[in-house]
Amino acid sequence: xxxxxxxxxxxxxxxxKSHYPQDSIPEIALAGRSNVGKSSFINTLxxxxxxxxxxxxxxxxxxxxxxxxxxxLRFVDVPGYGYAKVSKSERAKWGKMIEEYLTSRDNxxxxxxxxxxxxxxxxxxxxxxxxxxxxxxxxxVVATKADKIPRGKWNKHESAIKKKLNFDKSDxxxxxxxxxxxxxDEAWDAILAKI
Ligand SMILES: Nc1nc2c(ncn2[C@@H]2O[C@H](COP(=O)(O)OP(=O)(O)OP(=O)(O)O)[C@@H](O)[C@H]2O)c(=O)[nH]1
Ligand SMILES: [Mg+2]
Numbered sequence: 001x002x003x004x005x006x007x008x009x010x011x012x013x014x015x016x017k018s019h020y021p022q023d024s025i026p027e028i029a030l031a032g033r034s035n036v037g038k039s040s041f042i043n044t045l046x047x048x049x050x051x052x053x054x055x056x057x058x059x060x061x062x063x064x065x066x067x068x069x070x071x072x073l074r075f076v077d078v079p080g081y082g083y084a085k086v087s088k089s090e091r092a093k094w095g096k097m098i099e100e101y102l103t104s105r106d107n108x109x110x111x112x113x114x115x116x117x118x119x120x121x122x123x124x125x126x127x128x129x130x131x132x133x134x135x136x137x138x139x140x141v142v143a144t145k146a147d148k149i150p151r152g153k154w155n156k157h158e159s160a161i162k163k164k165l166n167f168d169k170s171d172x173x174x175x176x177x178x179x180x181x182x183x184x185d186e187a188w189d190a191i192l193a194k195i
Contacts, residue, residue: 001072001192001195003069003070003072003073003192004070005045005046005047005069005070006046006047007069007070007071008046008048008051008067008068008069008070009051009067009068010051010052010065010066010067010068011066011067011068011074012065012066013063013064013065013066014063014064014066015063015064015097016097016100017100017101017104020064020066020101020105020107021066021074021107023107024106024107025068025071025072025073025074025107026072026073026074026107026109026194026195027066027073027074027075027076027105027107027108027109028073028074028075028076028108028109028110028111028112028191028194028195029075029076029078029101029102029108029110029111029112030042030075030076030077030078030111030112030114031078031081031098031111031112031113031114031128031132032080032081032113032114032115032125032128032144033080033081033082033083033114033115033116033122033124033125034079034080034081034082034083035080035083036080036114036115036116036144037114037116037144037145037178038052038077038078038080038114039052039053039054039077040052040054040144040178041112041114041142041144041176041178041187042067042075042077043178044178044181044184045075045184045187045188045191046067046069051067052065052067052075052077062079063079063097064076064077064078064079064097064098064101065077073191073195074107076101076108078098078101079094079097079098081094081124081128082122082124082125102131102132102135102137103135108137109138109194109195110137110138110139110140110191110194111132111137111138111139111140112139112140112142112187112191113125113128113129113132113139113140113141113142114141114142114143114144115141115142115143115144115161115165116143116144116145117143117144117145117146117148117149117154117157117158117161117175117176118145118148118149118157120160120161120164121161121164121165125164125165126164126165126166129141129165129166129167130166133168138171138194139168139171139172140171140172140174140187140190140191140194141161141165141167141171141172141173141174142174142176142183142187143157143158143161143173143174143175143176144176144177144178145177145178145179146175146176146177146180146182146183147177147179147180147182154175158173158175161173172186172190174186174187174190
């Protein structure tokens, strides 16, 4: 499929099902802890500075943000998890919103699950991966911030992450950087293979 990735825009923000777009355009959702680089990943793939708003302030994205790409594909930016300063009730609301989307959305083709290449996955990262496997949702694990690790150490970090996640070999694993665009072509290839 030919997709003009320059033709991208924010479509809408949704808190629940009733706000989701009603059509059959394929969707790729982005999940990961707050600050891991989900919005930056979207901006890098679409070659845009700040289409998906990024910030040093974690917990900023509160709704499901749907991005239209040339009318043929959508990215769904999901609020990050694991931000300490979020109240219990906010956390429960978040859980409900994301669970509703992931378990009921027919348009969903795969989830890009972002982790930080520098660190072992958190308990929340492991739980998210297990959740996606349980619901048989295809996963593309993207290990971000690769620019902060020397290339010679990438393999070691990749192995540690895979082990902690109990990584399923049928999923994709991509080492990525929004700073130097490492992994950009692989990320697009993996996404296009799912839609
Ligand atoms: N060095 C480096 N910094 C990155 C990379 N990706 C994101 N960042 C930085 O990490 C911070 C958080 O990035 P965001 O893209 O806003 O993270 P997010 O996952 O969308 O965060 P929430 O919306 O709060 O869940 C920003 O300061 C980014 O500039 C990367 O590949 N390398
Ligand atoms: Mg964000």
